[in-house]
Amino acid sequence: MEEFGPIFRAMLRNKVKFGLIVAEIALTLAVMANCAAMISKARNEVNRPSGFDDENLLAVSARPLDVAMRQPGALAAMFRRDRDIVRAAPGVRSMLETRFAPWSDSDSSTEIRVKGTNVELPTQDYNIGEGLTSALGVNLVEGREFTREDVDRDTERSVAVNEPTPGRGTDAQLAKSFEQDVIISLAFAKLAFGDGPYVGKWFDSDGGSYFHVVGVIDRFYKPAHQQRVDEYVMFMADRDESYQRGFRALVRTEPGQAATVARKIEERLQGSEDLLEIKVEGIPEVRTRHFGPQRLVATLMGIVIVLLVLVTSLGVAGLTSFSVTERTRQIGTRRALGATTGTIIRYFLMENWLLTTVGLILGVALAVGLNVVAVTVFSGTKLNVPLLTFSMVLLWTVGLGSAIAPAMRGSRISPAVATRNI
Amino acid sequence: MLGYHLKLIGRSLRQRPTHAMLIVLGIALGVAVATAFSAIRHSFAKDPIPEKSSTLHYVRIDSWDLSSYWETVPSQLTYIDAMAIMRSDIPVRKSAMFRAELNVVPEPGKTTASREAARLCFGDFFTMFNVPFEYGKGWDRSADEARDPVVVLSKELNDRIFGGSNSVGKLLHIEDRDFRVVGVLARWSPSIRYYDLVSGRSQSPPESMFVPFNFAGPMQIRPVGSQSSWKPPSGPGYEPEMFTGEKIWLQMWVELPTADKVVAFRSFLDAYVIDQKKVGRLRRPANNQVTPLLDWMAERHSVPPETTVMMIVALLFLSVCAMNLMGLLMAKFLARAPRIGVLRALGAQRWDIFVLHLLECEIVALTGGAIGFVLAWGALFGVNNYVKSMFRRADLFQMDWTMVLFAVVASLVAGLMAGLYPAYRVCRVSPSVYLKLQ
Numbered sequence: 033m034e035e036f037g038p039i040f041r042a043m044l045r046n047k048v049k050f051g052l053i054v055a056e057i058a059l060t061l062a063v064m065a066n067c068a069a070m071i072s073k074a075r076n077e078v079n080r081p082s083g084f085d086d087e088n089l090l091a092v093s094a095r096p097l098d099v100a101m102r103q104p105g106a107l108a109a110m111f112r113r114d115r116d117i118v119r120a121a122p123g124v125r126s127m128l129e130t131r132f133a134p135w136s137d138s139d140s141s142t143e144i145r146v147k148g149t150n151v152e153l154p155t156q157d158y159n160i161g162e163g164l165t166s167a168l169g170v171n172l173v174e175g176r177e178f179t180r181e182d183v184d185r186d187t188e189r190s191v192a193v194n195e196p197t198p199g200r201g202t203d204a205q206l207a208k209s210f211e212q213d214v215i216i217s218l219a220f221a222k223l224a225f226g227d228g229p230y231v232g233k234w235f236d237s238d239g240g241s242y243f244h245v246v247g248v249i250d251r252f253y254k255p256a257h258q259q260r261v262d263e264y265v266m267f268m269a270d271r272d273e274s275y276q277r278g279f280r281a282l283v284r285t286e287p288g289q290a291a292t293v294a295r296k297i298e299e300r301l302q303g304s305e306d307l308l309e310i311k312v313e314g315i316p317e318v319r320t321r322h323f324g325p326q327r328l329v330a331t332l333m334g335i336v337i338v339l340l341v342l343v344t345s346l347g348v349a350g351l352t353s354f355s356v357t358e359r360t361r362q363i364g365t366r367r368a369l370g371a372t373t374g375t376i377i378r379y380f381l382m383e384n385w386l387l388t389t390v391g392l393i394l395g396v397a398l399a400v401g402l403n404v405v406a407v408t409v410f411s412g413t414k415l416n417v418p419l420l421t422f423s424m425v426l427l428w429t430v431g432l433g434s435a436i437a438p439a440m441r442g443s444r445i446s447p448a449v450a451t452r453n454i
Numbered sequence: 455m456l457g458y459h460l461k462l463i464g465r466s467l468r469q470r471p472t473h474a475m476l477i478v479l480g481i482a483l484g485v486a487v488a489t490a491f492s493a494i495r496h497s498f499a500k501d502p503i504p505e506k507s508s509t510l511h512y513v514r515i516d517s518w519d520l521s522s523y524w525e526t527v528p529s530q531l532t533y534i535d536a537m538a539i540m541r542s543d544i545p546v547r548k549s550a551m552f553r554a555e556l557n558v559v560p561e562p563g564k565t566t567a568s569r570e571a572a573r574l575c576f577g578d579f580f581t582m583f584n585v586p587f588e589y590g591k592g593w594d595r596s597a598d599e600a601r602d603p604v605v606v607l608s609k610e611l612n613d614r615i616f617g618g619s620n621s622v623g624k625l626l627h628i629e630d631r632d633f634r635v636v637g638v639l640a641r642w643s644p645s646i647r648y649y650d651l652v653s654g655r656s657q658s659p660p661e662s663m664f665v666p667f668n669f670a671g672p673m674q675i676r677p678v679g680s681q682s683s684w685k686p687p688s689g690p691g692y693e694p695e696m697f698t699g700e701k702i703w704l705q706m707w708v709e710l711p712t713a714d715k716v717v718a719f720r721s722f723l724d725a726y727v728i729d730q731k732k733v734g735r736l737r738r739p740a741n742n743q744v745t746p747l748l749d750w751m752a753e754r755h756s757v758p759p760e761t762t763v764m765m766i767v768a769l770l771f772l773s774v775c776a777m778n779l780m781g782l783l784m785a786k787f788l789a790r791a792p793r794i795g796v797l798r799a800l801g802a803q804r805w806d807i808f809v810l811h812l813l814e815c816e817i818v819a820l821t822g823g824a825i826g827f828v829l830a831w832g833a834l835f836g837v838n839n840y841v842k843s844m845f846r847r848a849d850l851f852q853m854d855w856t857m858v859l860f861a862v863v864a865s866l867v868a869g870l871m872a873g874l875y876p877a878y879r880v881c882r883v884s885p886s887v888y889l890k891l892q
Contacts (some may be wrong), residue, residue, distance in 0.1 A: 048875060049781070049784065051782050052777055052784075053779060053781070055777060056774060056777045056778060056781070057775065059770065059774050059777070060774055062770075063767060063770045063771060063774070066767070067767060070547075070763070082646060092504065095569060097559075097568070097569060098557075098567070099557065099629050099630045104803065137654075138654075163719070194569070205495040219666070242573060256634075276555065276676060276678075307567055309567075309568065309569050312586075321843060321844050324841060324843075325758070325760070325843035325844070328837070328841060328844075329760050331840070332491070332764060332837075333764075333767070336487060336768070336771055339483055339487065339771065340771060342483075342775060343480055343483060343484070343771075343774060343775055343778050344774065344778070345776065345780035346476060346778060347480075347781050347782070350476075350778070350781055350782045350785060351781045351782075351785070354781070354785030354788075355782070357785070357789065363834060398680060406778050410759050410763050411759070414762060447544075
């Protein structure tokens with residue numbers, strides 16, 4: 033420890049050179065810790081489970097490319113054919129007709145009221161066919177799910193309200209007071225009604241429609257454009273047979289067979305008598321696309337951290353090497369006076385250790401300062417102690433590591449050099 | 455002196471090529487990261503149409519009910535309001551528009567049909583947004599009024615259907631009728647689909663075809679993208695829902711080249727809203743917005759905040775690289791001190807030594823900057839590839855001359871920051887010390 037005094041005095045005489053290392057380490061730590069915070073936030077988002085059986089889910093879409101399908105009769109027949117093809121494909125465990133797909137970028141939301149109140153409650157809303165719980169892998173907390181009869185009945189009714197059918201006309205009277213059964217998520221049930229039981233409760237909306245709760249499912253999660261409705265949903269029984277959107281379904285396959293089943297479904301739909309635009313996509317792919325921006329940010333930040341460590345270690349090595357060259361005569365003299373190679377190496381490593389430590393202490397302050405700005409101005413991620421500690425340990429090691437080679441070179445300077453001129 | 459010094463720089467670089475390479479590469483990495491990350495942000499933040507962005511205005515009218523869904527003025531218009539604005543003569547150009555998807559059947563009966571993204575708009579669209587054409591041109595107002603079945607194709611769709619040939623005059627079957635091609639666009643793919651910041655991802659490329667707005671009714675075309683309504687339609691079918699109801703689903707742009715026009719247009723809107731209130735429509739307090747393009751982009755957050763954070767991180771990284779360069783240059787210069795001592799003794803002025811060394815730093819920085827720019831370009835290719843499936847395009851992030859300028863300025867500033875102190879140190883070298891030693 034007797035080197036401590038000389039090292040310290042040498043630093044004071046060479047403020048700029050040593051200050052540079054300290055500043056570089058400090059800034060590196062500050063940037064690195066904040067990048068790491070962004071990466072960890074992105075990772076947390078990417079790893080959030082949907083609560084559904086994502087690995088075995090497929091989103092199927094078959095859209096008609098033939099204007100003849102605009103006729104309601106032809107359209108219904110096409111839907112029937114597509115439905116039968118998908119359901120009969122080998123490896124299909126269950127099928128839910130719906131536009132809803134976990135992690136997809138489109139969502140549908142609305143506002144409804146608990147009957148008799150004035151508060152508008154936001155929720156996602158989707159039309160579905162039968163088979164909700166088995167397709168999503170969720171459980172009913174209360175009530176029941178839609179049967180095929182429910183779906184057929186409500187679909188027919190909504191067609192009568194929305195689409196004029198030749199000969200029969202539309203049922204304007206029906207549109208005025210439309211009653212529909214709905215299944216909601218537990219989170220939304222709690223928001224709307226507090227504690228249960230929920231089955232038998234009513235909602236209403238501006239249009240004069242009424243919604244009757246028949247079932248409650250235990251979980252639901254789908255990131256929506258309005259973030260506060262991620263866990264709220266209201267499902268209505270309706271096959272939603274539209275020419276523009278085409279046939280859409282969520283298929284749950286036997287475990288591990290998603291890829292094979294996807295190919296089978298695509299082939300069979302291709303072979304149907306209708307002209308269709310077919311897309312069968314695994315939910316994991318949809319998820320990957322959904323989190324694309326987060327993954328991009330995490331990857332780029334990771335690259336920055338690697339480059340930062342590289343550049344900083346280069347800088348530390350360069351400056352230590354410069355120190356060694358500058359003190360060639362001094363080292364030679366010390367060696368001549370009896371200092372061992374170990375002493376010389378220790379001297380430079382100690383110097384480096386001291387600089388890195390000072391840099392890291394300043395760096396923590398800088399990192400926290402930068403983080404406060406990031407959090408307040410850009411709603412960034414808060415730093416945490418493990419991240420900061422990890423960054424510090426890494427930089428410590430890198431700092432020492434990059435000083436070793438120049439220090440070794442210094443230790444090999446022969447005492448004879450001291451007697452020579454430069 | 456300059457020539458001599460340049461020779462010296464060259465010699466010193468050749469003497470220790472690895473060392474020189476490390477110095478240049480260090481600053482190249484800094485410029486590369488700074489340029490690439492800035493280019494990512496710049497793709498979203500730049501003025502997409504600088505020659506007229508201040509004259510293009512997005513129009514909104516608060517047509518919502520007193521209920522809570524839209525806290526402020528809705529982002530789109532009802533058909534009633536959009537058509538009322540289309541009747542105004544104040545804007546020199548104007549277009550209501552929406553995004554849709556339509557079936558295209560190049561040859562009836564064959565299985566090459568596809569569903570294409572389409573924009574329904576008025577003929578003014580093409581001149582208003584300076585859309586570049588490869589063949590033909592857009593349609594004019596008389597075609598809009600006469601409801602001529604004409605269509606403008608994107609370069610990509612024309613390549614796919616007509617093999618890239620001049621297809622002007624040819625027929626294309628869309629949904630249930632034939633349209634005549636009147637124009638084919640040249641490559642046009644702004645990073646932000648700035649004329650529609652409402653429907654889906656605004657980073658999507660422009661639509662594959664453009665169809666006269668007045669076909670929406672006869673072909674019963676509904677929008678893909680955002681639409682909402684506070685009031686159920688008065689009856690069944692397309693028209694009550696889309697045309698006569700209160701559904702908001704249309705984007706509206708007007709071109710107002712002078713401040714007078716803006717004032718006149720605003721008072722036209724005010725008068726219109728008062729009239730509508732008299733007939734019982736528009737229940738909320740009047741809130742008409744005529745927003746210039748760049749303000750509208752800011753309001754729609756077309757620059758993701760992450761890209762700003764990333765740019766700041768990149769600039770900090772560049773400063774670490776500059777510090778690094780400063781250390782390495784200081785070592786390099788001071789190693790040269792004996793020679794500088796001799797030069798000084800022979801009559802070189804401090805100022806000359808200072809300037810020459812600063813020059814050396816800038817040469818190093820600019821060389822690094824040039825390499826860095828190439829690296830950044832490569833990195834953007836990589837990033838574009840990475841996001842290809844996400845945005846369904848491979849040209850989302852683009853380099854332009856602004857970014858070249860950015861790279862040059864960034865290198866010069868980094869070189870200056872890194873070089874000032876070492877150059878100052880070396881010019882303070884006292885000749886006597888080194889003369890003695892020699």
